[in-house]
Amino acid sequence: MNDSPIIALDFPAPDDALEFLRDIPGRLSVKIGMELYLQNGPSVVERIREAGHDIFLDLKLHDIPNTVGQAMKGLAQLGVGMVNVHAAGGREMMERALEGLEAGTPAGAERPALIAVTQLTSTGEDQMRLEQGIAGTLEQSVLRYARLAKDSGLDGVVCSVHEAAAIRSACGESFLKVTPGIRLAGGESQDQKRIATPLEARKSGSTHIVVGRAITKAADPAEAYGAVKRQWEEWNR
Numbered sequence: 001m002n003d004s005p006i007i008a009l010d011f012p013a014p015d016d017a018l019e020f021l022r023d024i025p026g027r028l029s030v031k032i033g034m035e036l037y038l039q040n041g042p043s044v045v046e047r048i049r050e051a052g053h054d055i056f057l058d059l060k061l062h063d064i065p066n067t068v069g070q071a072m073k074g075l076a077q078l079g080v081g082m083v084n085v086h087a088a089g090g091r092e093m094m095e096r097a098l099e100g101l102e103a104g105t106p107a108g109a110e111r112p113a114l115i116a117v118t119q120l121t122s123t124g125e126d127q128m129r130l131e132q133g134i135a136g137t138l139e140q141s142v143l144r145y146a147r148l149a150k151d152s153g154l155d156g157v158v159c160s161v162h163e164a165a166a167i168r169s170a171c172g173e174s175f176l177k178v179t180p181g182i183r184l185a186g187g188e189s190q191d192q193k194r195i196a197t198p199l200e201a202r203k204s205g206s207t208h209i210v211v212g213r214a215i216t217k218a219a220d221p222a223e224a225y226g227a228v229k230r231q232w233e234e235w236n237r
């Protein structure tokens, strides 16, 4: 997928998503997540692809290695550019996910990029320690998961902007750092704990940003998308 801002299409129905997209000109990078996919199935992917957009299919798979591998075989046939798993599923699960994707990608087509969620951007450090029982700092946990994902052959991770620079040092420039939790300056954090602006994301080494409500719930979504894109692109790495 190219590096334009990825709009999170967190809508219940395909018509809502497609109507929203009609107001923003051009070929866009979009994310279809659980809300849209689980209520509508694979046909929603087809409809949005037919409208000409590049898709990150965000289903955050996390199950035993065989189940995830088989599921990825199927997802590889949907023509999307990126898919993901939870790094907490472990090395074998991630390796099997990659094998499934490779086996399922139609001949001549490009395999979707496979990335792993480290710690969700809605997770804070206290919550991680108390609820997940993980000691140390949040950044240490994210870095451990990022290294594990890289060693398992994955293309990158989902992390917050706050860990992107450390992951760049540990895993390299080309390892994808896909960062949600993006807000324009002064925007409400809502359920996110680790937020940042598009400009901060760019400066920190994010390779992609995922932006939902800052665009989809804006009074003028096309203007909000333009503002995000300008900030994201104006600073040269």
Ligand SMILES: O=C(O)c1cc(=O)[nH]c(=O)n1[C@@H]1O[C@H](COP(=O)(O)O)[C@@H](O)[C@H]1O
Pocket (backbone or CB within 6 Å): 008, 010, 031, 033, 058, 060, 084, 117, 119, 120, 121, 122, 158, 159, 180, 181, 182, 192, 210, 211, 212, 213, 214
């Ligand atoms: O994998 C993701 O896309 C994801 C991972 C993560 O750690 N945090 C996170 O917010 N996301 C997704 O990114 C989007 C963020 O939405 P907003 O907070 O509205 O911008 C949602 O669709 C989340 O499902």
